[in-house]
Amino acid sequence: MSFHIDCPHCGRRPVEEFFYGEVASENESIAGADARNLDRVFMLDNPEGIATERWFHAYGCRRWLTLRRDTRK
Amino acid sequence: MRVPERFRLIHIVASPAALDKAEYLRIAPDEALAFAAPESIDDPYAIVEPDDGYAGLWLDAQEAEKFLARACEWELPPHRPAFAQGAVAGLPAKLWIERDRMLILVPAPYAADLEERLA
Amino acid sequence: MNEFVERKIALTWRAPKRAYDVVIVGGGGHGLATAYYLATRHGITNVAVLERNYIGSGNSGRNTTIIRANYGIPEAVRFYQRSVDLYASLESETGRGIMHRQKGLLWLAHSEAGVRAERARAEVNVAFGTKTEFVDPDQVKRICPQIDITGGGLWPVAGGTYHPEGSTARHDRVVWAFAEGAMRQGVDIQQGIRVHSLRVEGDRVTGVETDQGPISAGVVLSAAGGHVTTLVSTAGVRLPIRTHPLQAFVTNHYALEFPIIVASATLLFYASQTARGEMLMGAEIDRQPSYSYRSSHDFLQHCAFRAMTLLPFLRNLRILRQWTGVCDMSPDYSPIMGKTGIDGLLITTGWGTWGFKAIPAAGEQLAQLIATGATPELIAPFSLDRFARDRTMADRGSAGTH
Ligand SMILES: Cc1cc2nc3c(=O)[nH]c(=O)nc-3n(C[C@H](O)[C@H](O)[C@H](O)COP(=O)(O)OP(=O)(O)OC[C@H]3O[C@@H](n4cnc5c(N)ncnc54)[C@H](O)[C@@H]3O)c2cc1C
Ligand SMILES: [Zn+2]
Numbered sequence: 001m002s003f004h005i006d007c008p009h010c011g012r013r014p015v016e017e018f019f020y021g022e023v024a025s026e027n028e029s030i031a032g033a034d035a036r037n038l039d040r041v042f043m044l045d046n047p048e049g050i051a052t053e054r055w056f057h058a059y060g061c062r063r064w065l066t067l068r069r070d071t072r073k
Numbered sequence: 074m075r076v077p078e079r080f081r082l083i084h085i086v087a088s089p090a091a092l093d094k095a096e097y098l099r100i101a102p103d104e105a106l107a108f109a110a111p112e113s114i115d116d117p118y119a120i121v122e123p124d125d126g127y128a129g130l131w132l133d134a135q136e137a138e139k140f141l142a143r144a145c146e147w148e149l150p151p152h153r154p155a156f157a158q159g160a161v162a163g164l165p166a167k168l169w170i171e172r173d174r175m176l177i178l179v180p181a182p183y184a185a186d187l188e189e190r191l192a
Numbered sequence: 193m194n195e196f197v198e199r200k201i202a203l204t205w206r207a208p209k210r211a212y213d214v215v216i217v218g219g220g221g222h223g224l225a226t227a228y229y230l231a232t233r234h235g236i237t238n239v240a241v242l243e244r245n246y247i248g249s250g251n252s253g254r255n256t257t258i259i260r261a262n263y264g265i266p267e268a269v270r271f272y273q274r275s276v277d278l279y280a281s282l283e284s285e286t287g288r289g290i291m292h293r294q295k296g297l298l299w300l301a302h303s304e305a306g307v308r309a310e311r312a313r314a315e316v317n318v319a320f321g322t323k324t325e326f327v328d329p330d331q332v333k334r335i336c337p338q339i340d341i342t343g344g345g346l347w348p349v350a351g352g353t354y355h356p357e358g359s360t361a362r363h364d365r366v367v368w369a370f371a372e373g374a375m376r377q378g379v380d381i382q383q384g385i386r387v388h389s390l391r392v393e394g395d396r397v398t399g400v401e402t403d404q405g406p407i408s409a410g411v412v413l414s415a416a417g418g419h420v421t422t423l424v425s426t427a428g429v430r431l432p433i434r435t436h437p438l439q440a441f442v443t444n445h446y447a448l449e450f451p452i453i454v455a456s457a458t459l460l461f462y463a464s465q466t467a468r469g470e471m472l473m474g475a476e477i478d479r480q481p482s483y484s485y486r487s488s489h490d491f492l493q494h495c496a497f498r499a500m501t502l503l504p505f506l507r508n509l510r511i512l513r514q515w516t517g518v519c520d521m522s523p524d525y526s527p528i529m530g531k532t533g534i535d536g537l538l539i540t541t542g543w544g545t546w547g548f549k550a551i552p553a554a555g556e557q558l559a560q561l562i563a564t565g566a567t568p569e570l571i572a573p574f575s576l577d578r579f580a581r582d583r584t585m586a587d588r589g590s591a592g593t594h
Contacts, residue, residue, distance in 0.1 A: 001480075001482055001484045001516065002486070002488035009099075009101055009102060010157070010158055010159060011148070011150075011157070012147060013147050013159045013160070014146060014147065014490075016160065016490050017159055017160050019479075034580075038579060042432035042579045043430035043431065043432055044421070044430075044431070044432060044433065044434050045421075046421035046431070046433055046434050046435055046481065048421070048422040048435070051481065053480070058165065059158070059160045059166075060158045060159050061100055061101040061104075061158070062100075062101065063101055071435075071482050071483050072483045072484060073484055
């Protein structure tokens with residue numbers, strides 16, 4: 001799938017110019033340390049809706065930006 | 074078409090405020106390329122060093138327009154001179170666009186690809 | 193009779209009941225096969241399959257239909273070989289033509305490391321019950337003369353494996369064979385009904401909430417494909433699944449016969465010929481997670497380039513159609529089947545880009561799990577708790593892209 005990302009420095013560019021990056025999240029509501037680690041390493045929110053992501057503008061400014069994106073579109 | 078050649082540029086890392094004070098090829102808020110070393114820069118921690126890492130060539134306005142029409146899918150800034158960067162012919166390109174000519178730069182290892190795609 | 197002409201079937205479609213012994217969410221191949229085996233093997237027919245769209249509208253009707261068992265770890269070889277065997281007898285069992293074709297599959301390597309991996313694959317495959325042999329570039333050329341063994345000067349073929357049981361089948365016929373078979377035994381298949389959430393009381397699942405009201409059930413199986421995370425999160429279950437789009441395309445008719453399936457694990461590209469003569473191709477998933485069914489030009493460009501380097505005749509063909517499915521990708525590239533920690537709630541997921549071939553075996557095994565309450569040995573290694581037990585089933589190089 002293809003879409004555009006607005007880079008705050010370079011402007012609007014096709015997604016192919018960017019690398020996708022993960023956002024690590026820690027689920028503080030999980031009580032046990034082992035369970036929390038398991039969740040952090042493997043379990044994913046995988047939102048069907050708005051996701052907060054990091055993207056690296058490899059073809060432009062070579063900086064990471066934070067993007068909120070609707071994964072259904 | 075001509076062959077891209079190595080460009081000697083000056084690479085500057087400095088605070089955004091310091092970089093705002095002159096006209097550079099502004100590759101990131103705190104990073105710029107220049108054709109010549111600035112006489113002074115308003116940041117005591119600025120890094121200024123020569124950069125041989127790019128290859129490129131000047132195209133006249135007509136050549137540039139023709140090339141970009143088929144090789145660039147994003148919009149160029151309207152003012153002149155202007156700096157822009159992004160994928161051009163599938164390469165990570167940096168453009169310095171003047172009224173009657175345009176410099177296109179790519180990381181030097183892509184020089185051959187640029188030559189091929191200009192043709 | 194012409195195999196392209198489908199037999200007319202008369203089936204009774206009922207309104208959903210308010211309660212079932214088993215509710216299966218998702219009318220893809222996995223949900224339907226489980227229903228089919230529940231009914232035919234275990235006599236469990238008070239079963240509903242709830243599909244929000246039409247059956248086969250998910251990945252089961254979008255895939256490139258490659259069936260093979262040449263996986264890289266013992267547990268996977270055994271499991272997929274079971275599926276290969278079930279596929280081979282599916283036509284005679286169901287009485288439905290699924291256009292199953294054994295074609296043989298060439299799996300190419302382009303480096304020394306790749307050659308080592310293929311030699312290892314052949315060993316593991318033979319040791320655990322499937323047929324795979326290592327082949328050198330000359331043998332590759334003999335098996336498939338259309339391959340440019342120099343890889344266009346970019347990716348020379350250094351060797352590979354040949355897997356004679358590699359086959360294809362018509363995907364929507366598979367979906368319908370299982371659906372029809374299940375319905376004839378009394379299973380309710382409901383199309384156009386969306387499950388919003390799972391109903392849980394204490395540690396037990398009690399049913400589902402749908403856009404047509406609640407339905408209670410003793411057992412709920414999630415077979416929702418790429419949408420699994422959203423569904424099971426309503427019961428508080430967290431999964432190591434990320435949903436990525438996978439694209440494929442077909443060309444116009446190729447005038448010659450291309451009788452084999454060709455795949456390159458390095459180039460992440462594979463091709464086969466459809467029964468209509470089109471060349472069918474696919475490659476890797478889109479990098480970013482997404483539930484969007486939109487296709488991209490970028491994918492076509494990159495996949496077509498790699499394809500033409502290896503199979504130069506493709507240059508003269510035209511791309512006719514391109515489409516996308518959304519895949520439930522697991523971190524170790526192996527499926528996740530079975531219990532979830534919530535009583536009565538089962539999942540079948542992590543089918544990613546490789547789950548069409550698994551439909552019969554997974555359906556058979558999950559039906560057995562539902563009927564007996566005990567996880568069958570064949571799928572025990574693929575349960576969700578393997579991540580907590582530090583027993584991941586890493587097999588990325590075999591899951592490949594199909
Ligand atoms: C382009 C492409 C090529 C592929 N090629 C191959 C291949 O060559 N070989 C191979 O083995 N595998 C291949 N695969 C993978 C294979 O298609 C899938 O793994 C397999 O079809 C998964 O089947 P499923 O029943 O789990 O999911 P699906 O077929 O996706 O079915 C899930 C169903 O659940 C429904 N659903 C979802 N949420 C809800 C809800 N809340 N309520 C009700 N219904 C719901 C959906 O509408 C859908 O019909 C490919 C996939 C794609 C996309
Ligand atoms: Zn940028």
